[in-house]
Amino acid sequence: MNTEILIIAEHSNGELDPITSDLMAWGAQIGAAKGWKTGVLVAGAGLDPVVAALRSSGVDALHVLDDPALAVYNAGTYVEAIAALLAKAPQRLVLVGHTYLGIEMSGAIAARLDATLWSNCRSIAASDHGYQVTRPISRGAYTSALEVDGAGLTLITLQRGTALPVRPSRPGSPQIISLDMPSGLPVSPIRVTGQTSAELGTDITKADILVAVGRGIGEQEHLREYQDLADILGGSIASSRPLVDMGWLPVDYQVGLSGRTVQPRVYLACGISGSMQHLAGMRSSKVIIAINEDPNAPIFEVAHYGIVGDINAILPELTQAAKLGANAR
Ligand SMILES: Cc1cc2nc3c(=O)[nH]c(=O)nc-3n(C[C@H](O)[C@H](O)[C@H](O)COP(=O)(O)OP(=O)(O)OC[C@H]3O[C@@H](n4cnc5c(N)ncnc54)[C@H](O)[C@@H]3O)c2cc1C
Numbered sequence: 001m002n003t004e005i006l007i008i009a010e011h012s013n014g015e016l017d018p019i020t021s022d023l024m025a026w027g028a029q030i031g032a033a034k035g036w037k038t039g040v041l042v043a044g045a046g047l048d049p050v051v052a053a054l055r056s057s058g059v060d061a062l063h064v065l066d067d068p069a070l071a072v073y074n075a076g077t078y079v080e081a082i083a084a085l086l087a088k089a090p091q092r093l094v095l096v097g098h099t100y101l102g103i104e105m106s107g108a109i110a111a112r113l114d115a116t117l118w119s120n121c122r123s124i125a126a127s128d129h130g131y132q133v134t135r136p137i138s139r140g141a142y143t144s145a146l147e148v149d150g151a152g153l154t155l156i157t158l159q160r161g162t163a164l165p166v167r168p169s170r171p172g173s174p175q176i177i178s179l180d181m182p183s184g185l186p187v188s189p190i191r192v193t194g195q196t197s198a199e200l201g202t203d204i205t206k207a208d209i210l211v212a213v214g215r216g217i218g219e220q221e222h223l224r225e226y227q228d229l230a231d232i233l234g235g236s237i238a239s240s241r242p243l244v245d246m247g248w249l250p251v252d253y254q255v256g257l258s259g260r261t262v263q264p265r266v267y268l269a270c271g272i273s274g275s276m277q278h279l280a281g282m283r284s285s286k287v288i289i290a291i292n293e294d295p296n297a298p299i300f301e302v303a304h305y306g307i308v309g310d311i312n313a314i315l316p317e318l319t320q321a322a323k324l325g326a327n328a329r
Pocket residue numbers: 213214215216217239240241242243254255256257258259260270271272273274275276277278281291292293294297309310311312
């Protein structure tokens with residue numbers, strides 16, 4: 001693997017996860033600043049559709065590890081295979097999504113290779129001696145900026161929804177390099193006995209307008225009023241995780257790290273504090289409007305418009321205004 005920067009691609013059912021494009025954009029920016037080549041590692045089985053999707057990605061190389069042993073995700077097998085490949089062909093920088101899969105694999109790979117790992121980053125830029133990264137601290141209330149020494153192998157995990165404002169465009173076809181499964185790997189101590197996939201009834205990722213509700217709405221009975229507002233606006237309701245955990249809404253509606261990633265035209269956050277796990281799923285919305293009674297709620301850091309006040313008092317007025325707007329159309 002003859003590239004200094006390596007991006008670990010994520011995919012499922014032949015479709016590339018959007019986090020991979022974000023990682024490629026960050027990688028291209030570092031590559032341009034340092035004069036380094038960028039490669040993508042795609043591991044799995046039956047990878048033709050994923051490789052086809054990456055053919056015009058503008059990276060220098062696609063490293064393809066296509067093996068039946070990787071058909072089902074097993075952290076033990078994946079970690080050992082990727083660590084063995086990296087050990088044979090040292091990179092300078094490995095970019096991984098801060099996803100369930102990336103969180104699980106990056107720590108174990110870094111430990112195998114005695115590499116530096118900085119996780120949960122929001123941005124990365126080249127600096128004289130390595131990289132500058134930003135990461136949330138104090139439960140997301142602040143962002144820290146760190147200088148990371150790039151002397152050895154560095155792994156960085158980047159949050160979802162941290163796409164660069166402008167994507168560097170690098171047309172060109174990557175060199176495609178087929179890799180063999182490394183031999184002599186230890187047998188994974190994990191045995192995968194089955195897989196389930198969520199049966200999603202409602203697809204909030206397709207909605208143009210989302211009325212998202214959080215714990216601040218107070219009572220389950222209030223949900224009906226938020227649903228009414230979403231209906232009048234021609235959008236859908238969405239939710240933070242506690243409401244799903246309490247059984248108020250099905251998991252289909254959950255936005256965030258362990259829910260869905262959305263990018264609607266308008267995201268109206270009602271009584272949502274703006275935890276980093278929630279922001280991970282909605283930060284890239286085009287216009288974010290937040291209503292919260294706490295002026296210091298972290299949601300206001302990403303909101304384009306904010307209203308400080310009691311949501312239960314504001315909602316009827318919003319609904320009334322939306323009705324007037326709908327009637328005027
Ligand atoms: C591994 C992991 C994964 C997670 N994944 C997700 C995820 O995918 N999605 C997610 O959302 N969370 C996720 N979480 C949970 C996350 O950390 C937060 O706990 C959660 O996002 C908080 O939800 P909330 O904002 O609705 O509630 P709270 O944090 O309790 O915030 C409620 C907000 O409502 C405001 N408020 C209260 N009353 C009113 C009122 N009358 N009017 C106006 N504002 C009011 C408060 O000021 C407060 O800011 C995850 C956590 C972990 C550890």
